[in-house]
Amino acid sequence: GSVSDMLSRPKPWSKLTQKGREPFIRMQLWLNGELGQGVLPVQGQQQGPVLHSVTSLQDPLQQGCVSSESTPKTSASCSPAPESPMSSSESVKSLTELVQQPCPPIEANKDGKPPEPSDPPASDSQPATPLPLSGHSALSIQELVAMSPELDTYGITKRVKEVLTDNNLGQRLFGETILGLTQGSVSDLLARPKPWHKLSLKGREPFVRMQLWLNDPNNVEKLMDMKRMEKKAYMKRRHSSVSDTQPCEPPSVGTEYSQGASPQPQHQLKKPRVVLAPEEKEALKRAYQQKPYPSPKTIEDLATQLNLKTSTVINWFHNYRSRIRRELFIEEIQAGSQGQAGASDSPSARSGRAAPSSEGDSCDGVEAAEGPGSADAEEPKSQGEAEREEAPRPAEQTEPPPSGTPGPDDARDDDHEGGPADGPGPLPSPATATAAPAAPEDAATSAAAPPGEGPAAPSSAPPPGSSSSSSGSGSSAPRRPSSLQSLFGLPEAAGARDSRDNPLRKKKAANLNSIIHRLEKAASREEPIEWEF
DNA sequence: TTGCAGTCAATATC
DNA sequence: GATATTGACTGCAA
Numbered sequence: 072g073s074v075s076d077m078l079s080r081p082k083p084w085s086k087l088t089q090k091g092r093e094p095f096i097r098m099q100l101w102l103n104g105e106l107g108q109g110v111l112p113v114q115g116q117q118q119g120p121v122l123h124s125v126t127s128l129q130d131p132l133q134q135g136c137v138s139s140e141s142t143p144k145t146s147a148s149c150s151p152a153p154e155s156p157m158s159s160s161e162s163v164k165s166l167t168e169l170v171q172q173p174c175p176p177i178e179a180n181k182d183g184k185p186p187e188p189s190d191p192p193a194s195d196s197q198p199a200t201p202l203p204l205s206g207h208s209a210l211s212i213q214e215l216v217a218m219s220p221e222l223d224t225y226g227i228t229k230r231v232k233e234v235l236t237d238n239n240l241g242q243r244l245f246g247e248t249i250l251g252l253t254q255g256s257v258s259d260l261l262a263r264p265k266p267w268h269k270l271s272l273k274g275r276e277p278f279v280r281m282q283l284w285l286n287d288p289n290n291v292e293k294l295m296d297m298k299r300m301e302k303k304a305y306m307k308r309r310h311s312s313v314s315d316t317q318p319c320e321p322p323s324v325g326t327e328y329s330q331g332a333s334p335q336p337q338h339q340l341k342k343p344r345v346v347l348a349p350e351e352k353e354a355l356k357r358a359y360q361q362k363p364y365p366s367p368k369t370i371e372d373l374a375t376q377l378n379l380k381t382s383t384v385i386n387w388f389h390n391y392r393s394r395i396r397r398e399l400f401i402e403e404i405q406a407g408s409q410g411q412a413g414a415s416d417s418p419s420a421r422s423g424r425a426a427p428s429s430e431g432d433s434c435d436g437v438e439a440a441e442g443p444g445s446a447d448a449e450e451p452k453s454q455g456e457a458e459r460e461e462a463p464r465p466a467e468q469t470e471p472p473p474s475g476t477p478g479p480d481d482a483r484d485d486d487h488e489g490g491p492a493d494g495p496g497p498l499p500s501p502a503t504a505t506a507a508p509a510a511p512e513d514a515a516t517s518a519a520a521p522p523g524e525g526p527a528a529p530s531s532a533p534p535p536g537s538s539s540s541s542s543g544s545g546s547s548a549p550r551r552p553s554s555l556q557s558l559f560g561l562p563e564a565a566g567a568r569d570s571r572d573n574p575l576r577k578k579k580a581a582n583l584n585s586i587i588h589r590l591e592k593a594a595s596r597e598e599p600i601e602w603e604f
Numbered sequence: 605t606t607g608c609a610g611t612c613a614a615t616a617t618c
Numbered sequence: 619g620a621t622a623t624t625g626a627c628t629g630c631a632a
Binding site for chain 2: 254
């Protein structure tokens with residue numbers, strides 16, 4: 072049905088969303104012969120057919136171009152059938168145009184910031200500047216992303232981490248040079264990769280780049296060279312600045328233009344970063360436990376009580392929700408990979424990252440009820456979260472948009488609270504929150520306490536995700552069968568399945584389902600809910 | 605409008 | 619010095 076609709080009534084490119092454009096890109100590729108039967112070979116593996124073609128696309132970095140054999144024709148592939156008629160769909164037309172036009176270096180798109188190659192830093196550590204991705208292939212990369220088979224993001228990051236550590240290459244260098252991302256982003260990406268199917272086209276890009284990089288036989292050398300060049304540049308700059316005092320431009324960069332008279336105005340304007348105090352975070356977490364989706368009023372109250380800007384509170388909730396969500400993703404993956412070993416169902420997987428998880432403690436409301444299933448206790452998520460995340464888990468639901476939107480909704484203030492404005496709202500003030508309302512708090516409170524002990528559980532189990540678990544040094548994905556190693560190809564699903572086999576998981580899922588059910592029921596009844604799960 | 609994904613960049617930690 | 623964490627932003631979609 073969708074196909075029919077698309078073929079008969081194609082929307083203009085400009086009206087399409089990223090997702091909506093994907094089918095057209097696929098069609099174009101298919102027309103170009105880039106896609107075999109139109110079915111994306113999920114085998115991609117590092118050398119899967121598609122990927123190959125991908126590589127062939129010649130990443131500006133050429134990094135990924137592995138396939139020496141992929142040869143020339145590849146290049147052709149790059150440019151999507153230039154003249155392919157494409158008669159009808161203008162969308163495709165625009166696409167081809169887009170693809171053909173010399174694409175701006177990726178960063179340009181990314182940051183939206185002008186490439187400004189002249190950037191001072193560039194001058195010194197020039198090499199770093201960027202993204203070798205420049206070249207015409209910036210767009211190609213997007214194309215690649217669109218046509219790329221499902222990749223095993225977890226496996227890819229794992230291998231990347233290994234290569235980087237084995238060769239003593241830093242994330243910063245790798246990120247700036249290969250991915251066009253900052254160190255923090257790279258760190259985050261490597262530590263908490265989202266499953267392929269949960270990623271947007273943009274989000275997949277870094278993984279495709281990583282895959283290409285991994286495929287590049289000279290990847291390490293290239294990076295090493297970069298490293299050397301950077302060092303050289305740094306030394307040079309340092310030297311020159313010392314001897315010449317001539318600030319040139321470098322000064323402003325790396326070091327500090329601190330005293331300098333000129334630049335200060337701007338960065339004077341920089342607002343200092345807000346750092347939430349532990350108590351404030353605690354209060355926010357408690358509030359989150361009660362309402363993952365607080366109403367504007369609640370947010371305001373919270374802000375007032377905590378003496379924070381409402382925007383800060385809003386941001387905090389956004390960030391917390393999404394980070395917890397990601398936390399779940401990797402837990403899912405890890406659980407899946409551990410599969411049978413259900414033993415360490417311990418979620419905390421990431422030692423360091425106790426936060427969301429252990430604190431997520433949040434789930435309290437939910438878990439608490441779990442009662443016996445203490446096991447669940449570890450899976451920290453707030454009700455809303457839990458529902459949202461867990462719900463979909465059951466069987467076939469691997470879909471991103473957990474139809475079960477009920478989760479969040481139920482949790483929303485506005486929903487069950489009196490309407491918007493009314494008053495008292497649950498004011499999850501630090502104080503109130505803890506002691507406050509109904510049941511959930513128990514959890515909340517209890518959760519508050521545990522922080523300290525929380526670690527207990529996790530400690531027992533070796534950090535699943537941590538490479539340690541895999542022990543096998545070189546054996547990147549020791550416990551993960553080769554399959555996982557390369558492609559995700561549905562592995563996710565597989566993983567999920569595994570996890571599902573785990574009794575604990577089943578139990579948890581069942582519990583969550585019942586919670587959801589009860590919530591829905593309660594909601595329809597409009598009865599005040601007593602959280603006694 | 606609201607929520608989310610993806611990032612950046614300042615800090616914290618290791 | 620490298621890596622991890624996290625508040626804030628931007629852009630997009632519903």
